[in-house]
Amino acid sequence: MDAPGHEVPPLHPLIVACTDGPLLVRGDVELVAADGEPIERTRKVVALCRCGASTIKPYCDGTHKLTGFTTGPEH
Amino acid sequence: MRTNDPSPGQASAAPALFHSRGPISAALLGMLPHPLEQADGLAVLAQHVDAAIAATPDILHDDDLQLSLFVLYGLNYGSVVAADDDWEWNPGLIAIRGAIERAFEAALRERVPAVPLPPANREAVAEALFELTKPSTGPSLSKYVARQATDEQLHELVIQRSVYTLKEADPHSWGIPRLYGRAKAAMMEIQADEYGGGNATRMHSAIYAGLMRLLGLDDRYGAYVNQVPAITLTSLNMSSMFGLNRRLRGAVCGHLAAFEMTSAIPSRYYGNGFRRLGYGEDVTWYYDEHVEADSVHEQIAGRDLAGSLAEDEPQLLPDILFGANACLTIDGWAGDHILASWEAGRSSLRVPLAPAERVSA
């Protein structure tokens, strides 16, 4: 049963566009490479790099903080 | 007498007793292994503690008081000191702990620089915390490790950090039942990952124990406490105090946020130091894991933990920022001590490591 005003049921895929940072991915989402091979995922919540500078792509490694990456007012 | 022995599957406590660092820690270490019935002497000890607090020039670097606090918190954690379990809630000891904590917190509030307060909303709090913790361009311990630390210095680093890391995440976990709603859920999301997401071999403390064994170090909790300076104990005591006092739940959340926000990039540098000296992925696993994990945790900690807490309990906003800057200040001093020692050609350890204390891999 859904509680009134409940925003997001748990495990529903949810992607948070973090200001000046990665895309935070929660829930049941399959991550695959271009060839369809699954990408190793060892945690429930992952951060996907969107600055392009990570050394562990597709995951974020915090490098966006060194490069001055900004997402701007539109996220 | 029941003893505070580790349960099976936990990291075990080192058999050797800690060396006392003054009269207070000597009295405590002498008393705790005995049954509670022998608790006479506590009133006298309490007077000595008050005198020591009044006399210390700097409680944040006081070996005797910080070791004493470490030993007292050890009764809550278990597997720190050999002690009769019944001591944990002894009112006389709790009163002594409270006296040290009051002086400790007062010193922190005096010495940790104040931070301008953002508006109490998630995005503003996250932004303020990311600004406070942004990577410095100057020299740092992690850059030194990446570029030039020797093998011996890497061992030293692992020893210094083991005082916290073999209990990784535990100090903040005291805060979980002290939070509610969104902040509690966020803390759980981070801590579940710290504890391996249900897989004991992936627990960060377990990965660290494995790193110690690979380096030929003793992975039993407390094995190197005698070697570390007061500031290393102060660092852990601070987060234990924040976690164990409900009143300080804002500080424990701010502390965790700052900790997570200053971990991923330094972890990459630490890993680079080990790779430079030819160590493989088994050894760098702990650091590699933190590059990825803490890039996630810092986002959760900024918005969902600290930010939600500030919205739900706005009166805690000053303590969130205080806890964050306390983490940066004290852990900064601990790191500076190591870096300054190495740059002066010295060991950062209080007592140099005897060859016998480095067991073979």
Ligand code: FES
């Ligand atoms: S978004 Fe974090 S490294 Fe690219």
Ligand SMILES: [Fe+2]
């Ligand atoms: Fe961790």
Ligand SMILES: [Fe+2]
């Ligand atoms: Fe973490």
